[in-house]
Amino acid sequence: MIPLLHDFEGEAVLVVGGGPVGARKARSFAREARTVVVSPAFADRDFGDAELVRAAPAPGEVADWVDRLDPALVVAATDDDAVNGAAERAAREAGALVNRADRSGGRDAGSVVVPATVRDGSVVAAVATGGAAPALSKELRRRIESEIEGAGPMADLVAEIRADLKAADVPPTDRREAVRAVVGSSEVWKALQEGLSNGRQEADRVMEEIHD
Numbered sequence: 706m707i708p709l710l711h712d713f714e715g716e717a718v719l720v721v722g723g724g725p726v727g728a729r730k731a732r733s734f735a736r737e738a739r740t741v742v743v744s745p746a747f748a749d750r751d752f753g754d755a756e757l758v759r760a761a762p763a764p765g766e767v768a769d770w771v772d773r774l775d776p777a778l779v780v781a782a783t784d785d786d787a788v789n790g791a792a793e794r795a796a797r798e799a800g801a802l803v804n805r806a807d808r809s810g811g812r813d814a815g816s817v818v819v820p821a822t823v824r825d826g827s828v829v830a831a832v833a834t835g836g837a838a839p840a841l842s843k844e845l846r847r848r849i850e851s852e853i854e855g856a857g858p859m860a861d862l863v864a865e866i867r868a869d870l871k872a873a874d875v876p877p878t879d880r881r882e883a884v885r886a887v888v889g890s891s892e893v894w895k896a897l898q899e900g901l902s903n904g905r906q907e908a909d910r911v912m913e914e915i916h917d
């Protein structure tokens with residue numbers, strides 16, 4: 706399986722099933738998408754900014770919810786195999802992606818897996834195990850969390866430097882060399898912890914040293 710990134714800004718996501726798993730997925734998609742959770746009961750969990758709708762659609766009724774919301778993605782997260790199956794079929798008929806929370810292993814196109822995800826600003830890292838060991842994805846996510854600290858400000862700094870170098874018509878090979886030196890510099894990482902302007906100063910010094 707090959708990870709791809711999907712922009713859910715301005716899209717809708719339908720989560721069928723409001724247990725702990727539905728809550729976790731709702732929280733994560735509600736960061737970007739209008740997210741609606743349909744379930745007869747809701748776990749005592751954080752559903753983020755998702756809208757909660759109390760209903761228990763029978764398998765034959767799930768398609769109505771999909772048609773009403775027109776989601777980009779349907780998450781099947783109930784404990785009822787028939788309902789999850791109906792959610793998958795309805796998603797496919799509507800041309801939406803589907804995430805079956807109750808299945809592991811290989812998938813057909815359009816059936817997607819949610820990886821364990823770490824964020825710092827615009828930086829995102831995702832871990833999956835082909836469904837073999839989701840608890841391992843969670844453990845590795847926790848380890849990466851400490852490793853990735855400060856990557857958000859580094860991404861902002863590099864974006865600024867790339868824009869400046871492009872505006873100054875610096876050729877692509879020199880730009881690449883400069884940016885690689887900046888992201889690899891422990892001094893720049895350290896300076897960023899004290900603030901973005903310190904990071905820029907240190908980055909300018911590192912870039913000046915390249916051809917010395």
Ligand SMILES: C[C@@]1(CC(=O)O)c2cc3[nH]c(cc4nc(cc5[nH]c(cc(n2)[C@H]1CCC(=O)O)[C@@](C)(CC(=O)O)[C@@H]5CCC(=O)O)C(CC(=O)O)=C4CCC(=O)O)c(CCC(=O)O)c3CC(=O)O
Nearest residue numbers: 806807808809818819820821833834835836839840842843
């Ligand atoms: C295929 C996949 C489909 C999908 O959901 O997209 C899937 C499927 C299943 N998960 C199951 C169980 C558990 N899942 C977790 C946790 C997470 N599961 C997530 C993703 C995925 N889970 C996808 C594959 C990802 C990969 O390839 O690694 C994470 C990473 C992301 C997220 O869900 O947000 C999130 C960690 C988030 C975080 O903390 O960062 C834990 C750990 C815990 O709860 O502490 C357990 C209990 C331990 C265990 O059973 O191993 C079961 C059995 C259910 C049963 O037995 O009834 C199935 C179904 C099956 O295996 O058939």
Ligand SMILES: NC(=O)C1=CN([C@@H]2O[C@H](COP(=O)(O)OP(=O)(O)OC[C@H]3O[C@@H](n4cnc5c(N)ncnc54)[C@H](O)[C@@H]3O)[C@@H](O)[C@H]2O)C=CC1
Nearest residue numbers: 722723724725726727743744746761762782783784806807
């Ligand atoms: N992908 C993952 O990370 C994991 C997946 N699972 C799988 O996902 C399923 C859900 O996990 P949990 O949230 O822990 O289960 P759960 O049993 O706590 O929650 C299921 C939810 O579905 C709701 N529901 C039942 N019938 C419904 C219907 N007709 N329409 C809408 N909602 C309905 C229930 O009210 C409940 O809120 C499990 O059965 C298991 O197969 C389980 C653990 C982790």
